Amino acid sequence: MRRRLINSTLAVVLVVIAVFGVSLVIVETRTITSSAQERVDLEAQRLVSIVDSRLLGGERVTEEILREQIDDGRYAKVEIPGRPTVEIGQRPEDGALRGKAEGEQGETVTIEESRASVTRELGNTLMIIGAVALLAVIAAVLLAVRQADKLASPLTDLAETAERLGSGDPRPRHKRYGVPELDRVADVLDSSAERIARMLTAERRLAADASHQLRTPLTALSMRLEEISTTDDPDTVKDEATIALTQVERLTDVVERLLTNSRDARTGSAIVFDLDDVVQQQIEEWRPAYRSAGRAIVCSGTQHMRAVGTPGAVAQVLAALIENSLMHGGGTVALRSRITGNQAVIEVTDEGPGVPANLGSRIFERAISGHNSTGIGLAVARDLAEADGGRLELLQQQPPVFALFLSREVRVRKEPKRTVR
Structure with missing residues (x-):
């Protein structure tokens, strides 16, 4: 039983972790990807506003000036009508996240970021989810072992109590376990033990009473038989025999009552x-x-x-x-x-x-x-x-x-x- 409780609890926890873990991974993947794409789009909007301001001020737009505005690891491409295209950084080759924005002067800014950063962030998130799942499994195993002990030990005690009752020891244990169903079984066993004890006590007393109740008619019957054995008068013999028969009937009635009581007390x-x-x-x-x-x-x-x-x-x-x-x-x-x-x-x-x-x-x-x-x-x-x-x-x-x-x-x-x- 202990093993079944542990296995069933662990199976439920694994199913829950699998269902919610997969869902969480899908949600986190989409969230991280969306967040990275949003950063790239915002970076393109910020860079195009910088280019607009410089063009309106008649200032130059060169690679050296714009390099300071771009985060390391990102690739930027600025296309201005009538001017040479400005490229900053190294263009990623593994399928990049791309953000594009157009300025008021007709310029176009394209920002690309390698998916390696998204992959790293996703990997860190998966490691955290895996660690939490592992802790959940460990906690589930510990909880299952504790619950198994809490349920198996009382059942063992109840089995021992029932065995004691069957072996003729009707002493109630009055032990409870804090589990309503098990306490109910313990109540029933204690009640049965008390009832068995009462029945055994009644049976012992009935045996003692039987010797007392049978002694009187047996003594009277013995006296009548002695009278018969010591007389030769037929009338006296007849009278004494009649009285003896009455005593036998009384004795029979007492025996029948005692046997009836004994059967009732024994069977309950x-x-x-x-x-x-x-x-x-x-x-x-x-x-x-x-x-x-x-x-x-x-x-x-x-x-x-x-x-x-x-x-x-x-x-x-x-x-x-x-x-x-x-x-x-x-x-x-x-x-x-x-x-x-x-x-x-x-x-x-x-x-x-x-x-x-x-x-x-x-x-x-x-x-x-x-x-x-x-x-x-x-x-x-x-x-x-x-x-x-x-x-x-x-x-x-x-x-x-x-x-x-x-x-x-x-x-x-x-x-x-x-x-x-």
Whole structure:
């Protein structure tokens, strides 16, 4: 690339020099020739005026007198009617520049100058033009080398950054080069590095959370199997087997959720999807549990919102918030969807006592809980939201209002708000 930049820059400069150099040589040649011819004509006019003045004064017109009025190297011929022709200097033989003038007394003065002087002047001009062209070529080469270094070195750095990302090192370099296009590429690579770092962090945390979330159903299942192995009562075996099957179903559900989250975090497959589908799915999934608890779950707000993210991750976040309200909240749980700026927002609120004042700023930290639980659910939900390009916040403590913010696709049409029970 470096060689191509130098060659292309040098080629452009040579073409420009050739075009303008030839034009300048033609113009200078004509200018120098015209100037020399004009000097000869003026010399003839000056000499004829001198001859006129001497003739009018009755003075002699001789070669000795006129020689002092002629520049060296020029040939002059004075023709006066009735008198001998006066010639001064040596007549050039290489094709001279000729100037001729006639006086008031009928005399004729002819001045000739050798073209050698014009050739010398033209040669000096061509040497100056050639020197300027050479300096221009040298300057172009230096400029091309500098520009090549300025462009090639950043591209090498960007290639190394991309290679580091591919090898699993997602640290952004935050290095800029002063070239808008290259800085844009550097911005994209840094953003990709930060996103990869977030995804790797989320994946590591998800692995840690998996061991925690699987430990409880496995322990419960182990206890039920121990009860079965130590009893001979068929009814007890049947009851314990039924409970064990329930634990297996719970374990299967946890594994499926963890695998879904793991795939989404690993691939970063953010798409544009319909939020209504995810919200309705969660309401249908949790409505039996709320009905069993004698409570209700409803949704309201803006319809047909489309957001950018991973549907599976959004479903996991909403499930964590709904389960948190079921376990620790009270009354009706409401999911409200709205739009703020360029973001789609889903709020989850209930009529319970809310979040204790001393935990408001730490509610999303791991192992922080006000009800003797593990404190991992909200932390996992926050990690999933951030890995998906959104954020999860506690907008209000009493009554509790949790909000999931996602980037949204601009809605084409507006629909009336709805309330579904």
